[in-house]
Amino acid sequence: MQDERLAIAGTGSIACGLAVVGARLGDVHVRARSESSAERARGAIAALREKLGDDDGSGEIHVGTEWEPLASATVLVEAVAEEPVVKGGVLGRLDALAAPDAIIATTTSSLSISDLARASGRPDRFVGLHVFNPVTRMELVELAFPAQARESTVARASALCEALGKTSVVVPDTPGFVVNRLLFPYLFSAVDFMERHGMRPEDIDECMRLGAGHPMGPLALLDFVGLDVAAAIGREIGVPVPQRIGALVGEGALGRKTGRGFYNYG
Secondary structure, three states, X not given: OOOOOEEEEOOOHXXXXXXXXXXXXXXXXXXOOXXXXXXXXXXXXHHXXXXXXXXOOOOOEEEEOOOHHHHHOOEEEEOOOOOHHHHHHHHHHXXXXXXXXXXXXXXXXXXXXXXXXXXXXXXXXXXXXXXXXXXXXXXXXXXXXXXXXXXXXXXXXXXXXXXXXXXXXXXXXXXXXXXXHHHHHHHHHHHHHHHHHOOOHHHHHHHHHHHHXXXXXXXXXXXXXXXXXXXXXXXXXXXXXXXXXXXXXXXXXXXXXXXXXXXXXX
């Protein structure tokens, strides 16, 4: 495998986690849209690295608001909001910056890889790099490629995942890929079941943790993912979003990140 250098556009939890994991390959540049976003990302990255200890990688993680530092990377990753127009704009900027042989990647969890590849301007060197949150702990990466992807792109993406300590599986370019396409109908059915039978979130979650061996119950998992994100994924994969989720989103109760969802996080 060639020595890859990672750069990331975005400062959310996926971007910060990927930056920390990517530091084992060397220096990582992270682009934030504002100085306040950059400051939050620096704090999140520092906390993750401290939690992991001294073995999290030798590279430095540089967070700033400029685009130009990303140009030296061999793999440029878009990790912004799940909005096609927003992602398309970022991918176009990355294409303008990247060296001719650089790969552009997206961390989308539900959008069309073929559409995003076209927006990137280099579908032959494009990959859907669907990492899972928390990135520092979750082993799987779903890899999805447009039809135009070169064999070398597929090989480099797979080798990159291995170098990051992840297990990659090549999945079809279908909404939600494998995990979300199978997972979210289950999560939404738990919400509907709870509403229909008047059960508490704690009881639903305890049944699935203790009875099915799941590490986290479905309602707690929805709060962890973010109810706004869950609703967006549901729409993309064509699964009806429960009214309760829509109501909570309307109230600004998005789960852990806002302090309230199905549970209160005080």
